[in-house]
Amino acid sequence: MASIDTDWDVIVVGSGLxxxxxxxxxxxxxxxxxxxxxxxxxxxYAHHFLRKVRGTRIVYDFDVALHQTGNLAPGxxxxxxxxxxxxxxxxxxxxxxIAYRTRGPAHDHQIPADADAYEALLSDCYPEHASSLRDxxxxxxxxxxxxxxxxxxxAMASMGLTLQQLIEAHVQDERITSxxxxxxxxxxxxxxxxxxxxxxxxxxxxxFGGCFYVKGGGQAxxxxxxxxxxxxxxxxxxxxxxxxxxxxxxxxxGVETKKRGxxxxxxxxxxxxxxxxxxxxxxxxxxxxxDRKTSEALPLACxxxxxxxxxxxxxxxxxxxxxxxxxxxxxxxxxxxxxxxRGDYRSQGWMMGNHxxxxxxxxxxxxxILHATVMADGRLWSDLDEDDYRERKGDLEAYLVDRLxxxxxxxxxxxxxxxxxxxxxxxxxxxxxxxxIYGYSFSPxxxxxxxxxxxxxxxxxxxxxxxxxxxxxxxxxxxxGHHTAGLVFEDMEGRSAGGADS
Numbered sequence: 370m371a372s373i374d375t376d377w378d379v380i381v382v383g384s385g386l387x388x389x390x391x392x393x394x395x396x397x398x399x400x401x402x403x404x405x406x407x408x409x410x411x412x413x414y415a416h417h418f419l420r421k422v423r424g425t426r427i428v429y430d431f432d433v434a435l436h437q438t439g440n441l442a443p444g445x446x447x448x449x450x451x452x453x454x455x456x457x458x459x460x461x462x463x464x465x466x467i468a469y470r471t472r473g474p475a476h477d478h479q480i481p482a483d484a485d486a487y488e489a490l491l492s493d494c495y496p497e498h499a500s501s502l503r504d505x506x507x508x509x510x511x512x513x514x515x516x517x518x519x520x521x522x523x524a525m526a527s528m529g530l531t532l533q534q535l536i537e538a539h540v541q542d543e544r545i546t547s548x549x550x551x552x553x554x555x556x557x558x559x560x561x562x563x564x565x566x567x568x569x570x571x572x573x574x575x576x577f578g579g580c581f582y583v584k585g586g587g588q589a590x591x592x593x594x595x596x597x598x599x600x601x602x603x604x605x606x607x608x609x610x611x612x613x614x615x616x617x618x619x620x621x622x623g624v625e626t627k628k629r630g631x632x633x634x635x636x637x638x639x640x641x642x643x644x645x646x647x648x649x650x651x652x653x654x655x656x657x658x659x660d661r662k663t664s665e666a667l668p669l670a671c672x673x674x675x676x677x678x679x680x681x682x683x684x685x686x687x688x689x690x691x692x693x694x695x696x697x698x699x700x701x702x703x704x705x706x707x708x709x710x711r712g713d714y715r716s717q718g719w720m721m722g723n724h725x726x727x728x729x730x731x732x733x734x735x736x737x738i739l740h741a742t743v744m745a746d747g748r749l750w751s752d753l754d755e756d757d758y759r760e761r762k763g764d765l766e767a768y769l770v771d772r773l774x775x776x777x778x779x780x781x782x783x784x785x786x787x788x789x790x791x792x793x794x795x796x797x798x799x800x801x802x803x804x805x806i807y808g809y810s811f812s813p814x815x816x817x818x819x820x821x822x823x824x825x826x827x828x829x830x831x832x833x834x835x836x837x838x839x840x841x842x843x844x845x846x847x848x849x850g851h852h853t854a855g856l857v858f859e860d861m862e863g864r865s866a867g868g869a870d871s
Contacts, residue, residue, distance in 0.1 A: 373604065373629075377403040379857060380624050380634040382611045382650070385413025386843060387834030388640030389594035390850030393454050395857060396601035403632060404598065405624065407610035408798060412591030413640070413834075414806070415843065420679070420786045427733050429679035429786050432586035434806075436693050436722065436740075437465070438843045439574030441581045447574075447844055450851055459593035461584035463727065468580045470694040471551040476544055480551070482580035484509070491545065498540050505539035505549075512566075513573035527565040529813050535565035543700040550702065551695045554720060554744050555842065556811045557670045559702040564816040567840060574844050582727040587843075614639065614650045614830065621829030636829045636857055640850075642801045642808070643821050643836035656827045667815045670807035670841070672747035672792035674714060676769035677740055679786035680777070684723045684737035687783075689776040692726035695719075696772075712749040714765065719743045719772050736785070741769040747792035747803030762791055807842070808835035816840060823853040824860070831857060 379395055381388045384406035392402045410416040414434040421428045440447040441462060451457035468482040478494070481487045488506045492499040511523035527535055532553070536546050550560045552575075556567055583590045595605045606629070613625035614637055623633040639646040647661040648654055654661065697718035699705065708716035724731065724738035732738045743765075753761065766789040773780045792804030801808070809815045817839040823832045833853040835841035840849070 373606070375630075375632050377401050377632060377634040378861075379403075379636045379638060380405065380632055381638045381640060381833075382614070382624060382646075383407075383413065383640030383834070384411040384591070384595075384605060384607075385640045385834050385846060386415050386591070386594075387846035387850040387853070388413075388638060389591060389598070390450075390454070390847045391638050391640075391831075391833045391854040391857070392603060392605075392850075393456065393594050393597050394851055394854035396598045396603040397454060398854075398858065400857075400861075402598060402603040403634070404603065404605040405609045405611050405626060405632070406605065406607050407800070409608050410588065410591075411595050411605055411607060412588055413799065415587035415591045417586055417588040418788075420788055422679070422785045427736070427785070429733060429736075429738060430586075430731065431677040431679075431738060431788065432588070432724065432728075435583065435587035435590075435843065436727070437468070437575070437580050437582055439571075439580060440578035440844055442579035445578040447578070447847060450847065454594075455597050456590075456593045459596060460589055463582045463584060465580045465582070465692065467692070468575050469551065470691045471548055472694065473544065473547055473697045473700060476548060478548065480548075482575060484576040487576055491548070495542070495545060498542055498545060501540040502545070505536065508535075508539065509569060509573060510577070512569045513577045524566060524569070527569055528816075528818075530565040531561055531813060532563040532565045532568045533560035535569070536560065547697060547700045547702065553702070554695070554718075554742070557744065557807045558811055559706045561703055562706070562810075562812055564811045564813045566813075567811040567816040570839075571842060571844070584728060586728060586731070590843075611641070611650060613652050614646070615652050616656060616827065619653075619656055619828065621827060636831065636861065638831045638833050638853055638857065640832075640834045642799075642805075643832060644802055645800055646830075646832065651827070651830070657825055657830070659826045660821050663821045664836075667809040667820065668812065669747070669803055669805045670810045671709065672745045672750075672795050672804035673790070673806050674743045674745045674765050674769065674792075675740060675790045676742075676766055676773075677786075677788045677790070678738070678770065678773060678780075678784060679732070680737050680739060680780060680783035681735065681785060682737060682783055683735075684725060684739055684777060687737075687777045687780075689721070689723045689737075689739065689773070690726075691722055691776075692724075693720065693722040696721075709744055710746050712746065714743045714745070714768060717743050719769075721772050721776070739773055739780075741772045743769070745792050745804075747796070747805060750792040751796075751803055753793075758793065762789060765789060765791065808840065811840065823849065824856045
């Protein structure tokens with residue numbers, strides 16, 4: 370095992386996008402940063418995994434989580450941030466005119482990425498609501514627009530509302546509510562429970578900030594961050610699990626790892642789950658009692674069921690012509706949530722897509738990469754014995770492939786690889802409690818400002834990523850890391866953080 374320096378300015382625990390963004394900003398500003406990652410790939414949910422077709426040299430490269438991301442149009446916050454960090458120049462982007470397809474009992478629309486075109490589509494299809502839709506879209510523009518302190522009055526007003534309340538203040542039509550809420554799975558709560566602010570910020574990132582996919586996928590984005598870190602005297606160590614965050618006299622002094630011993634630093638940024646950080650990693654949990662109480666009071670977000678499928682043939686020509694499509698059998702989304710809580714995925718909506726349309730040429734020649742997804746309650750997978758788990762996972766996989774068969778009838782005859790992830794899978798690779806994919810839930814009382822603060826009550830310990838401000842998702846975690854790095858600068862150097870406006 371190669372030797373490595375044991376003393377650093379800052380140590381980052383975990384290489385999700387929050388940790389990588391924080392590390393990149395700090396490294397670019399001259400701090401010596403060490404990132405420690407338990408997995409064999411950097412990126413957290415922004416990474417890929419490879420699967421070889423048995424008896425061949427054919428290898429499928431699956432993107433774990435990225436379907437699309439926003440706010441990368443010139444002039445938008447993430448575009449400015451990644452430009453300033455030197456990351457944007459290292460990646461390529463595919464931009465889409467169609468954001469996604471939404472299909473329900475009485476609608477089937479290809480949703481434009483452009484907000485004006487989206488409003489026009491809905492107004493043309495539902496002319497009796499055209500005036501109300503105009504008012505709603507005007508409100509969304511104001512939420513997106515910002516104010517002198519960074520948030521507009523409309524954005525501030527949305528913080529205590531549910532998404533359903535925000536929409537129904539303008540439009541009372543369950544079909545339109547369902548259409549506008551199509552992306553609720555990207556934040557993990559149905560409209561009656563979901564923070565209007567959180568959903569609106571995500572929605573605006575696509576429909577005002579541009580709908581994109583990073584060429585080469587989430588792994589290409591993560592690798593770009595790693596390259597900048599390591600070009601600026603930093604280091605990203607993989608297969609290095611942190612087992613403890615160390616303190617002396619109540620202050621952070623470094624970390625302990627499973628295989629490489631200890632590393633010293635006066636500051637540690639934890640990109641691990643906040644409950645894991647406060648309850649298991651910190652050597653003296655009582656030091657973070659205030660933070661831990663905040664964490665314990667917040668509900669966990671849902672998890673996910675996802676099938677990653679590689680098939681022979683061109684999926685678009687075979688019938689799956691959607692990069693991302695969302696299906697719902699009912700406009701009663703509360704009933705769908707009840708189905709999620711009892712594990713009845715057959716009564717839930719689902720999402721499926723053709724990855725080749727996001728990243729042409731990424732699949733092996735003459736083949737296609739598909740995905741099918743249903744949201745999940747991680748509690749239902751947490752205490753299964755091996756036989757029960759295998760049986761439930763098999764049933765789930767069959768169901769998800771059946772969804773793909775609705776677009777490609779002979780898909781089962783074409784499958785070469787099918788890898789299905791469950792909440793148990795998400796927990797195993799992310800160490801997130803119950804396989805939560807968004808940290809805490811995005812309710813009106815647990816989003817953004819309600820989460821544990823990035824500057825914890827333990828001097829020298831910080832959080833970055835989905836479990837702190839502002840929250841989950843590719844955009845949210847990158848903003849989080851950038852913000853946290855600024856706090857580290859303030860505390861270490863006694864000056865205001867510079868850099869890009871995120």
